[in-house]
Each structure stands twice: as structure tokens, then as C-alpha cells.
Amino acid sequence: MSKKIQILLFILPAIVLVGLFVYGFTAYTVQVSLTSWRDVGFGGTFVGLDNYIRLFTTDRVFKTSLINTLKLTAIFIGVTIPLGLLLAVLLDLKIKGRSIFRLIFLLPLSFSFVASAAMWTWMFSPNIGSINAFLRAIGLEALTQPWITSEEQAIVCIAIAYIWQFSGFSTLVYYAGISGVPPEISEAAKIDGASTFQRYMRVIIPMQKPATLTVLMILLMYSLRVFDLVWLMTGGGPGTSSEILSTFMYRTAFNRNRFGYGASIGTIMFVLSVIIIIPFFLKLRRSEYE
Amino acid sequence: MKRLFVVFLVTCFLLAGSVTLAASEDELIVYHWWTAGGEKEAIDALFEAFLEEHPNVEIIENPVAGGGGGIMRAQIKTMIMAGNPPDTFQITYGHGMISSFASVLQPIDDLIKGYNIPESVYEWGRVDGKMYGVPLNLMQNNCLWYNEDLVEELGIEMPIESIYDFLVVCSEIKDAGYVPLAVGAGMGQKFWLGTLFEAINSSLPSGGAGFLNEYYAGNVSPSESSVFKNTLQVMKTLIDNDFINDDFSALTWDQAGDLMATGKAVFYVMGDWAKGHFTAMGLEPRVDFGYQPFPGTSDTFVGHADCFVLPVGVDKQLAKDWIKFLTTVKAANTFCPIKGAAPFVLDAPLNVYDSITKEILGYFRNENVAKVLSQFGAPPESYLDVFGTAFSQFFNDPVINESSLDNFDYAYEEVFWY
Numbered sequence: 224m225s226k227k228i229q230i231l232l233f234i235l236p237a238i239v240l241v242g243l244f245v246y247g248f249t250a251y252t253v254q255v256s257l258t259s260w261r262d263v264g265f266g267g268t269f270v271g272l273d274n275y276i277r278l279f280t281t282d283r284v285f286k287t288s289l290i291n292t293l294k295l296t297a298i299f300i301g302v303t304i305p306l307g308l309l310l311a312v313l314l315d316l317k318i319k320g321r322s323i324f325r326l327i328f329l330l331p332l333s334f335s336f337v338a339s340a341a342m343w344t345w346m347f348s349p350n351i352g353s354i355n356a357f358l359r360a361i362g363l364e365a366l367t368q369p370w371i372t373s374e375e376q377a378i379v380c381i382a383i384a385y386i387w388q389f390s391g392f393s394t395l396v397y398y399a400g401i402s403g404v405p406p407e408i409s410e411a412a413k414i415d416g417a418s419t420f421q422r423y424m425r426v427i428i429p430m431q432k433p434a435t436l437t438v439l440m441i442l443l444m445y446s447l448r449v450f451d452l453v454w455l456m457t458g459g460g461p462g463t464s465s466e467i468l469s470t471f472m473y474r475t476a477f478n479r480n481r482f483g484y485g486a487s488i489g490t491i492m493f494v495l496s497v498i499i500i501i502p503f504f505l506k507l508r509r510s511e512y513e
Numbered sequence: 514m515k516r517l518f519v520v521f522l523v524t525c526f527l528l529a530g531s532v533t534l535a536a537s538e539d540e541l542i543v544y545h546w547w548t549a550g551g552e553k554e555a556i557d558a559l560f561e562a563f564l565e566e567h568p569n570v571e572i573i574e575n576p577v578a579g580g581g582g583g584i585m586r587a588q589i590k591t592m593i594m595a596g597n598p599p600d601t602f603q604i605t606y607g608h609g610m611i612s613s614f615a616s617v618l619q620p621i622d623d624l625i626k627g628y629n630i631p632e633s634v635y636e637w638g639r640v641d642g643k644m645y646g647v648p649l650n651l652m653q654n655n656c657l658w659y660n661e662d663l664v665e666e667l668g669i670e671m672p673i674e675s676i677y678d679f680l681v682v683c684s685e686i687k688d689a690g691y692v693p694l695a696v697g698a699g700m701g702q703k704f705w706l707g708t709l710f711e712a713i714n715s716s717l718p719s720g721g722a723g724f725l726n727e728y729y730a731g732n733v734s735p736s737e738s739s740v741f742k743n744t745l746q747v748m749k750t751l752i753d754n755d756f757i758n759d760d761f762s763a764l765t766w767d768q769a770g771d772l773m774a775t776g777k778a779v780f781y782v783m784g785d786w787a788k789g790h791f792t793a794m795g796l797e798p799r800v801d802f803g804y805q806p807f808p809g810t811s812d813t814f815v816g817h818a819d820c821f822v823l824p825v826g827v828d829k830q831l832a833k834d835w836i837k838f839l840t841t842v843k844a845a846n847t848f849c850p851i852k853g854a855a856p857f858v859l860d861a862p863l864n865v866y867d868s869i870t871k872e873i874l875g876y877f878r879n880e881n882v883a884k885v886l887s888q889f890g891a892p893p894e895s896y897l898d899v900f901g902t903a904f905s906q907f908f909n910d911p912v913i914n915e916s917s918l919d920n921f922d923y924a925y926e927e928v929f930w931y
Contacts, residue, residue: 263590264616283923284902344700350760372699372762374909458701461762462906477587479895479927480613 249493256487267483274487285488287463288471291378292495295453295467296446298382299389304438306386307393308431312423314394315401325398332391340455343384347371347456374464377457381465384452389445393438400434401427436507440500447496468492539570541831543821544602546585547852548578549767551789555852562847563838570831575599581704581766581889583897593617598824600832606638606648606818607890609729618645619823621836628840630857631878637886638820646820647839650854653873654887655712655807655815658781658791660773661800663691667779672805676716676747679808683756686779694751695778696761697769698908703901705766705783706908707888712782714744715885716809722883725815729891731929736918749911762905774802782807784816784887785873789853804869806876814882817890818857892928899924 256274260267278285310328314321331339346353347370355367371380404427412422450469453459459466459474466474468488476485547556553576560572577585582605589602598617604610611618620643630648638646657673664671667689673679683693698705714720717740724740727733735741751757758764758772766783767790773781774791781787791802798804806813823836838844845856850865855874863871876882888896903924907917 262616263593263614265594266616283920344763348760348763350758369759370763372760454701456700457762458699458703460699460701460703460902460905461909463902464909473587474898477590478583478898480590480893481895 252486252489252493255483256490258483258486260483260486261481263480270483274484275491277484278487278491284463284466284471288459288466288468291465292447292467292469295378295382295385295449296443298379299385299446300439300442302382302386303389303393303442304435306390307395307438308397308428308435310390310394311397311401312428314398315427316419328394329391331388332395334388336388336451337455339384339388340452343380343387343452344371344456347380371457372461374461377461377465381453381456384456385446385449388452389442393442396434396438397431400431404430433507436503440503440507443503444496444500447499448492468495538829538831540573541570541601541829541835542573542575542599543835544575544577544585544589544599546577546582546603548576549786549790550793551851551853552786554793555789555848558851559844559848562843563835566838567831567834581702581897583701583704586894593824596826598826600827600829601821601823601835603819603821604646605889606646606820607886608638608640609886609892609896610890610894611638611645611820611822612640613894614822615640615645617825619825619827620645621647621823624823624833624836625840629859631859633884634818634857637818637890646822647836648818648820648857649839649844650819650849650852651816651857651874651877652784652786652818652854653806653814653816653876654708654784654889655715655810655813656783656785656787656873657712657805657807658770658773658783658787659803659805660776660779661803663776663779664803667691669779671803673808675809676713679716680747680750680756683751683780684754687754687756692758692772692778693756693780694758695769695772695781696757697764697766698761698901698905699763699768700765702765703762703905704888704897705769705901706904707897707900708784709782710744710748710904711815711885711887712807712810713747714740715813715815716807717743717747720744721810721813722885725885726891729886729888729896731892731925733925735921735925736915741921742913742918745907745913745917748907749913752908752911761908785853785855785870787853788867788869789851792853798867798869804872811876812882813885814876815885815887816877817887896928899927 258267259270349369358367371377412426453470457465459470472485472488475481622644625647686693719740770787772778842861845858845861849856855870
């Protein structure tokens with residue numbers, strides 16, 4: 224048996240499984256989205272693009288959930304990346320007790336989403352939550368907020384929970400990137416009279432482009448399909464104020480038995496992810512070749 | 514040898530996904546959502562009673578907590594679609610809910626022949642003239658629970674006779690610094706606002722059975738119904754006057770019940786399963802907490818039941834024995850007293866039930882009390898989610914105008930016509 228055939232045989236199971244369970248079921252979802260399937264038993268007839276037309280014309284929650292998804296993504300990415308970079312720089316500064324801080328920064332990453340959701344829901348609870356309790360204890364009652372019970376604040380609360388959970392990941396990638404900067408470059412800048420601040424701002428951070436692209440792409444991919452914390456913390460509420468595409472899809476398919484319609488939301492999520500991710504993916508590949 | 518090893522590895526990988534583990538004939542795979550205080554103890558006792566009659570079998574139970582069963586139903590749907598349903602599972606009993614599953618369930622008329630329950634209860638669950646679920650426990654939804662100590666401290670005269678008296682009392686309670694009415698509709702449990710809607714609607718002169726039965730059949734347009742609008746008006750009064758806890762959208766049903774149980778709130782509207790939760794907390798009925806039908810609804814019984822069903826494709830004798838077992842007095846009187854529910858079976862001795870359950874059963878068996886199958890059984894399953902969301906939107910912005918009513922019309926169309 225030639226080596227090529229052996230290699231092919233080894234990767235064949237992966238090709239078959241990924242082909243079936245990823246691409247096969249993606250295609251199946253698209254097919255289902257063109258049907259009126261709305262019974263727990265198998266059923267539904269071909270309705271063409273009716274589900275998509277309804278989504279974009281008459282559905283009242285779809286638009287809200289699309290905007291909420293983009294809003295959550297923007298807050299999550301917009302804070303997690305700079306925060307991760309800042310924490311990585313702090314770790315790189317070789318301050319005292321660095322290993323303890325490293326543990327503290329990375330700990331949230333090891334929490335299960337269910338535990339995180341329970342913790343943050345309790346913290347953001349307006350009456351029994353620890354955040355408002357703390358504000359009251361230090362005499363700042365005027366600053367207490369309704370948090371997850373407010374239509375305006377619920378999505379921000381969820382974003383904070385995600386930021387807390389993922390900032391460790393972002394820190395880890397940046398820390399690896401910063402650690403990979405050859406010491407002689409930093410030393411050269413130092414000899415040229417650059418301060419610590421200038422060395423980071425002018426030399427080390429500009430060299431973190433590949434790390435930034437990696438973090439950005441992974442967090443983007445994740446944030447466009449988040450479900451767990453949203454579902455567990457607010458269930459999309461109050462009202463539809465924190466409804467995002469994934470919770471709306473789940474609700475539509477499994478709570479309302481509109482499987483065809485739910486599949487059309489899933490398909491739109493897929494298309495949206497592809498549209499947003501592909502430019503970053505191409506950029507990342509290009510920078511790898513460079 | 515090397516080649517053989519490679520081929521063996523590849524074959525193993527390919528076959529790995531196609532192997533399914535079949536449950537044996539002496540195992541019963543059961544899915545249910547009874548995990549809260551009182552409920553868990555009740556189902557454990559029921560399993561034990563079943564095992565007394567089937568000592569050599571094993572029950573593999575899969576309790577799925579949360580969402581009033583919504584999370585478990587979602588899981589069951591994926592299992593059914595994958596062609597791997599459990600031997601039996603729990604759903605709420607009612608033609609609307611059951612019809613959402615009927616195409617994947619077996620009729621069980623032959624198995625439950627002789628089940629001594631009122632004919633009206635059979636009618637609640639029949640779909641196209643067939644029975645698909647065996648109702649186990651009767652639940653009343655329009656219950657008002659109250660904290661006995663606070664009621665005494667504030668000098669509130671119980672029972673409260675009408676919704677108008679109730680609103681006056683709520684105002685007095687608020688002035689005394691307590692939360693008048695505890696509400697919990699958070700963490701995906703928006704549908705409990707529908708339970709409050711049912712109770713309030715039943716308290717209004719033109720609401721109750723006549724309206725709700727038509728409403729759940731899809732024959733009412735919310736924006737054109739004065740009864741619907743009047744019900745919203747009462748809900749709005751509760752919200753605008755701060756008669757409910759402001760963190761209702763962060764609390765689950767049992768957390769809201771705890772507000773009443775721990776003396777932070779005076780009243781709590783919830784089905785009679787709340788009693789099981791309170792007693793599991795160590796509270797004593799009629800001593801620590803009291804019960805009355807929601808003010809102005811003593812002539813209306815809004816209720817539903819839990820039932821177990823037999824999915825298509827399950828031909829296991831043990832599963833059929835389980836369904837038959839649930840029709841017995843032994844099953845009812847093992848499960849219901851612990852859960853805090855009432856039995857359907859007419860010849861069940863009532864000496865094992867507390868006075869509240871006996872009172873609830875008295876209402877149910879009173880011919881002069883109109884019966885309404887609740888939101889958990891009468892409308893299609895989607896009602897819980899769609900109207901839960903619509904009520905949640907209303908509770909966060911309690912305005913009754915063309916736009917908000919249009920939102921309810923849209924929800925109604927989603928459930929009944931789309």
C-alpha cells in the first residue's frame with residue numbers, strides 16, 4: 224500500500240464524518256428551510272423562499288434578534304480584544320505575583336457556562352444581586368440599576384458575562400504573541416532611549432497583528448452563534464430585548480414547532496457568519512504567507 | 514500485518530458512528546421534568562411503587578429541569594426526530610399540547626380502559642377521538658397563596674372575594690412596605706405571566722370559562738375583545754402601582770414563591786404545585802401559608818394535568834405496564850399527596866391528602882364550578898412561548914394602545930393561524 228493511500232485512509236473517517244455532520248447537515252438545514260415543516264413528526268411541503276420572505280417582511284422578532292446579535296458581537300469583541308491585550312501587557316511587565324494574576328485572568332475560561340450564567344444572573348439581580356448590594360453598602364444607592372430586568376441593559380449584562388468569560392482566552396493569545404517577540408528588538412528600542420510605554424506602543428503591540436486577527440476571527444465566529452449564556456441568563460427577555468438569532472432559532476424550532484422556519488433562521492446565521500468571517504479569514508491567510 | 518492494522522483502524526472509525534445501544538427489555542427509559550422540591554420526591558416514590566410490582570426491572574430516569582417542561586420537550590423532539598424516542602415521557606395533558614405530538618404517539622385507549630376518571634377529563638385530552646396520554650395528577654392554576662403571618666400582621670381578611678377587593682388590599686400592603694404580589698417570569702419562564710392572565714381573566718365578570726375556552730380555541734381576536742383588554746387593564750394596574758416585585762423578569766417561579774414564603778411578599782399566584790415547593794421548604798399548609806382560589810374565581814377551575822405517553826415504535830411490555838400502572842389508585846395516591854396535587858381517579862381514598870388538596874378537589878368535582886383547561890393544555894404548544902413573550906413585552910411596557918394590541922394580534926396569528 225502506497226504512503227498516499229495510507230494517508231488517505233487515515234483521513235477518510237474525518238472527511239466522511241465532517242462531510243456528513245457539518246456540510247451534509249448544513250445542506251439539510253437549507254433544504255428544510257424551504258419547507259413548511261411544522262409538526263414534531265416528519266412533514267411539511269416545499270414552499271420555496273416563503274420562510275425567508277416572511278422573516279424579512281412580517282416577522283417582528285427577527286429584526287430585533289438580528290440587531291441584538293450584532294450589538295452583542297460589537298460590545299463583546301470591542302471590549303474583549305483591548306482588554307486581553309492590556310492584561311497580556313501587564314503579565315509581560317514581570318510584576319510581582321505575576322503567576323497569581325495569570326491564574327486569575329485565565330480562571331473564567333475554565334468555568335462552565337451554566338455556572339457562569341447562574342453567577343452573573345445572581346450578581347445582576349436588582350434586589351438580591353451582589354452588585355446592587357455592594358452599591359447600597361457603600362452609600363451609592365442612586366447608582367443601583369435594574370440590570371437584567373431592564374430592556375435597555377439586559378444585552379449589556381450578557382455582554383459583560385461573555386467578556387469576563389473570554390478575556391482570559393484573548394489574554395492567552397496575546398501573551399503568547401508578546402512572548403514571541405524577539406528580545407533583541409525590544410532591547411534595541413531600549414538602547415535607542417524608548418521608554419517602557421513607548422516600547423509597547425511603538426514596537427511590541429504593532430507586532431501583534433497576527434494575534435489580533437486570530438483572536439478576532441475566533442471570537443467573531445463564537446459571538447455570532449452564542450446561545451448558552453443568553454438562554455440561561457435572560458431567555459431572550461425581558462420581552463424580546465435580549466433575543467439573538469440563535470435563541471430565536473431555538474425558540475422557533477423547538478418551542479413553537481416551526482422547524483422549516485427555524486431552519487431558515489439557522490441558514491441566515493450561517494450566511495451572516497460566512498459574510499463576516501471570510502474577509503478576516505482571507506486576511507489571516509495572506510498575513511501567514513507574508 | 515501493518516496493512517491489516519490500517520484497514521482495521523479505518524473500519525473502526527467508520528463504524529463508530531453507526532452503533533447505537535439498544536435498551537434491554539427489562540429497562541424502562543423515562544423522561545420527565547420533576548426536579549423541584551416536592552416534585553422529585555413524588556416521582557421517586559412513584560418509581561418505587563412501580564418497582565414493587567416489577568422487582569426485576571430497572572428504571573432509567575432522565576429528569577430534565579427547567580422551563581416548565583419546555584427544555585425537556587425540546588430534547589424529546591430531537592430524540593424522536595433521530596428515531597430514538599424514550600420508552601415513555603411526560604407532557605402536559607390537554608388536546609392542544611398532545612396534538613403537537615400526536616403524530617409520533619401511540620393511542621393508548623386499550624391500555625387505560627377502565628381508568629375511573631370523569632368523562633370530562635377524558636375529553637380534555639382526546640385528539641381526534643383517541644387518547645394518547647394517561648393523566649396522572651390534577652392541578653389547579655388559579656390559586657392565590659398567601660403568607661399567613663403577614664396576613665395576620667396586616668389585618669387582611671381572608672378570603673378576598675373579588676378582584677376589586679384584591680387591588681384595594683394590594684394598595685394597603687404596599688403602604689405597609691411589603692410586596693403585595695410575587696411574580697416570577699425570568700430565565701425563559703415568561704409563560705407564567707399567562708397563568709396570571711388566566712387568573713385575572715377568570716375574576717372579571719365577562720371572563721372565565723366562556724372567554725378562555727373560546728380564546729384557547731383560536732376564536733378571539735385580542736384587539737377586538739373587551740374582555741382581553743379589561744384583563745390587560747388589571748395587569749397594568751398591578752404593574753403601574755408597583756403591586757408586583759420589580760425583579761419579576763429575573764426570578765423563576767420557585768424563587769418568586771420564596772418571596773412569599775420568606776415574608777417579603779404577601780400573595781403569590783401559581784398552580785397548586787407551589788404547595789409541594791412550600792412544604793418541601795418545611796412550611797406547613799394553613800399554618801405558614803394559606804390558599805384560596807384567586808379572588809373572584811371560586812366559580813371557575815382553571816387546571817390541567819401531567820400525563821405520560823407512549824411514542825410510536827415503542828413495543829416494550831414494560832412501557833405498557835407503566836402506562837397501565839398510572840391508572841391505578843396506588844399510583845395516584847403515591848404520587849399526588851407528595852407532589853401536592855389532587856388525584857383524578859374517582860375511587861382514590863382522600864385520607865392521605867391535606868385540607869388544601871381536598872378543597873381543590875372539591876372545586877373540581879363541584880358541578881357548579883366551570884372548568885377551563887389552562888394554557889398548558891388547551892392551545893397549541895407554541896402558545897406558551899409566543900404569548901409568554903407578548904405578555905413579557907407588555908409587563909415591561911404596560912401600555913394599552915393600538916400598537917400593543919396589535920402585538921397581541923400578531924402573537925395570536927402566530928399561534929393559531931400561521
